[in-house]
Amino acid sequence: MQIHVVQPGQSLYGIGQVYGIPFEEIAKANELQDPSRLVVGQALVIPITGSYHWVQPGQSLYIISQLYGMTVEELARINGIPPNSVLYVGQRLYIPQKRKGIIDVFMYVEPRVATLESSVAEVRKRAMDITYLGMFSYEAQRDGSLKAPPIDDMPEIAAQAGVLNAMVVTNLENFTFSPELAHVLLTDQQVQNRLFENIVQTAKRIGYSDIHFDFEFISPSDRELYNQFIRNARARFHAAGLTISVALPPKTSASTAGMYGGIDYKTLGEICDFVTLMTYEWGYTYSDPQAVSPINQVRRVVEFAVSQIPSEKIFLGQNLYGYDWTYPYPPATGVAAKALSPQQAVNLAISKNANIQFDTTAQAPFFLYWDNGVRHDVWFEDARSIQAKFNLIKEFNLRGIMYWKLGLAFPQNWLLLTDNFIVRKR
Secondary structure, three states: OEEEEOOOOOOHHHHHHHHOOOHHHHHHHOOOOOOOOOOOOOEEEEOOOOEEEEOOOOOOHHHHHHHOOOOHHHHHHHHOOOOOOOOOOOOEEEEOOOOOEEEEEEEEEOOOHHHHHHHHHHHHHHHHHOOEEEEEEEEEOOOOOEEOOOOOOHHHHHHHOOOEEEEEEEOEEOOEEOHHHHHHHHHOHHHHHHHHHHHHHHHHHHOOOEEEEEOOOOOHHHHHHHHHHHHHHHHHHHHOOOEEEEEEOOOOOOOOOOOOOOOOHHHHHHHOOEEEEOOOOOOOOOOOOOOOOOHHHHHHHHHHHHHHOOHHHEEEEEEOOEEEEEOOOOOOOOOOOEEEOHHHHHHHHHHOOOOOEEEOOOOEEEEEEEEOOEEEEEEOOOHHHHHHHHHHHHHHOOOEEEEEOOOOOOHHHHHHHHHHEEEOOO
């Protein structure tokens, strides 16, 4: 696969000619609504095997071979030129596809009554590209019971495609994560035992193989209580033939203070079969406009995580959405940014004829537009930003990637996922 960024004056037809494929194939791969309309800065995935490199000033075969991890002889042979060739600027060289690594893919799905039909359809569509389907969420109650989400036949559909179903258990209460609810579950042994028993019985009845805890905003004073809670859960679940995993907030140190002070990466990593990093939400509904998962910040979290937890246990978290902020920006106004899928963001840029820019530090695309005299800032994900995350997974040899959440259109992600990796079925 090749990532192409649209330049001024380019058309899809002309881009197709550059790569030697019909423009219709590019339009289909990127699910373009109108192939005749592009905007400058738009990233397109070109569905070819391998990729091309156009020689830049000062580049030699040696320099280019180093960029792609090849030998000069190999690069020359593939392109049918002598190893001592003098290259000219603009010369096109073919770069073969690299050997793919194998990773796990954990995908959250958040079924709701109003969207249940579309959730089922999405599970059918993406089941072959995921390892775990995380059903979000079973809400733990203060008496140890569970409030279940509407799941229809999604677990059966996933299982038939070789997907392992994960039961996501949360401390959500009245639509928000509750540290008070968590404290009850961590301290009342009778309630805790009842919760574990209800989880095991539900897992057996539905067919879940992993119990995935997404407890958020744990109080720093409950840090050791949460560690013990997960130890107790592991003993109960392993005895029942179930694995256990947890979602971890994006920490960069072992600090026991602040919003994430109740989370102990090292201990939880030792206890659990795997963990997922929630490496997103730097840009959020009430923040100033910025990348949701800037690569520089994500890297800091990963560097800390691998210092505490074996890399083969770690899933990198990735958002499948962006935000549209309206000026004047939160939090001063209290106006929430509007979430939108990457595909919606691109279509919005096209409709507003807004050139897409790219922040090289965050490795994220963004654009500005005006609506009835009001400024909007949109940050989202595209082929370049997701490829940066895939490169991070390779660099740190992580177990895989975790997506929040199924149902948000991002066709480029799926093309590049299968181009970079083989998705493991366990």
